[in-house]
Amino acid sequence: MNNDQELISRLRSPDSRDSAFRQLMTLYKERLYWHIRKIVISHDDTDDVLQNTFIKVYKNIDKFKGQSKLFSWMYRIATNEAITHLNKNAKRFQISSEEAQEQAINNLTSDVYFDGNEIQLKLQQAIATLPQKQQLVFNMKYFDNIKYKDMSGILETSEGALKASYHLAVKKIESYLTSD
Amino acid sequence: MNKKFNITKTGFKAPENYFESVEDSVFSKIKSENSLKSVKGSGYKIPEGYLDTVEENILNKLNNETKVVSLFTRKNLVYISGMAAAILILFAIFIKNNNPLTEELDYQVVEAYILEQDINTYELASLLTDEELSDMTLEIMDDAFDEEDMEDYLLENVNIEDIIEQ
Numbered sequence: 001m002n003n004d005q006e007l008i009s010r011l012r013s014p015d016s017r018d019s020a021f022r023q024l025m026t027l028y029k030e031r032l033y034w035h036i037r038k039i040v041i042s043h044d045d046t047d048d049v050l051q052n053t054f055i056k057v058y059k060n061i062d063k064f065k066g067q068s069k070l071f072s073w074m075y076r077i078a079t080n081e082a083i084t085h086l087n088k089n090a091k092r093f094q095i096s097s098e099e100a101q102e103q104a105i106n107n108l109t110s111d112v113y114f115d116g117n118e119i120q121l122k123l124q125q126a127i128a129t130l131p132q133k134q135q136l137v138f139n140m141k142y143f144d145n146i147k148y149k150d151m152s153g154i155l156e157t158s159e160g161a162l163k164a165s166y167h168l169a170v171k172k173i174e175s176y177l178t179s180d
Numbered sequence: 181m182n183k184k185f186n187i188t189k190t191g192f193k194a195p196e197n198y199f200e201s202v203e204d205s206v207f208s209k210i211k212s213e214n215s216l217k218s219v220k221g222s223g224y225k226i227p228e229g230y231l232d233t234v235e236e237n238i239l240n241k242l243n244n245e246t247k248v249v250s251l252f253t254r255k256n257l258v259y260i261s262g263m264a265a266a267i268l269i270l271f272a273i274f275i276k277n278n279n280p281l282t283e284e285l286d287y288q289v290v291e292a293y294i295l296e297q298d299i300n301t302y303e304l305a306s307l308l309t310d311e312e313l314s315d316m317t318l319e320i321m322d323d324a325f326d327e328e329d330m331e332d333y334l335l336e337n338v339n340i341e342d343i344i345e346q
Contacts, residue, residue, distance in 0.1 A: 018207075025203045033199070037192050047198075054206045055213070108191075116191015123187055142183075143190060170184060177185065 004070045011061045021058055028071060029054075031144070032078045038139045039082040041104035041124075043113040049085050053078040072153040079136065079154065101128050126176035130169055137162055138169040 010020035032053060037046040056077050064073055083097075090100035105128045108114045108121060116124070127135050136155060140146040148159040155162065294304070 022203050022207070025206060029199060029202045033194065033202075034190075034192070037194075038190060041192075043192075043194060043198075050202065051206050051209055054202075055210055058206075058210060113193050113195065114191050115193055116189075119185075120187055120189070120191035123185060124190065173185070 005066075008061075008064065008066060008070060017061075021054075021061075024057070024070075025054055028074060031071075032074065035075065035140070035144065036078050036082045038127075038143065039079070039136070040085055041101065041108070042111070045085060045089070049078070049081050052085075053081050056081065068153045069150070072150055075154045076156075083132065097132070098128075122177060123173070126173040129176060130172060133157075134165050134169045134172075137165045138173070141166050 007020055007024060010016040011024065013020075029050070033046060033050050036049045036053070037043070040046055040049060053074065057074055064070070086097045086100060090097040093100065095103075105121075105124050108116070108124060114121075127138060130138065133155070137151065140151055140154070141148075146154070148162050151157075151162050152159045157165075
């Protein structure tokens, strides 16, 4: 939190804003990248969303009240930007966002930036069958090890609901992986 | 750490050296957005006081313009009925001219036709019905014929023997 406070005050000051912002990006770019990547699947889309996320953070730093952690706030922006991007893409091709995501997963086998094995691919396919929020919960818990407390701030959902959602997601994925 | 599916990584990977360029890419994007914002106006200018008078000008134009007229005005109806009448008249004339049977055919024309075509009295009689024949009266009998003219005609044109024999 102390680190947070210092960074926030430097971000709010016009003189130190740019250097503070660069520091912020260096700190969080990888975590945000992988979080976004799990939602939009392709690297190029992730790159777009990541940049948009940081630009939004830069423009809105004065609106950050400090009620949550800086990272939670950025994570939330990244999540919203990623889902918006998914929906926009889907609309462009006149398909649902679920279909868009399914297509993106199916393209993974020919994706240069995917070197997963058969099981890893199947897991991605299983995750894509879950409702959007459940996918977020599963990814954030399973791959990112985010605490339910922090997840609650990011997804603005109670910890209890998140725990239930995660367990349900695991069951569905198990069922999918053992079905073929 | 509970890795239920024995998978710890997603399989996704980023391009080599990608993360090194993130900060610079973001800054250049912010700068280009800012430079666009800093361009004040398009460079176009409008005449002084133009915007003050534009509403009045438009309202004046609207008032002076002929309004949208309905197709069915009195004037249009007069024109249309006039045209319709002319067409009907033309039609009537055309049809009338095509009809060879008119009641009032000039008798002199008919007389000339009969004489020219050398139609004899028997042919003419065959065209008439019995009723018409009996109704027919020789109107010319009462006047016109002079006895002397009759006598001359008979002497010249008729063989007396033919009549006696009949």
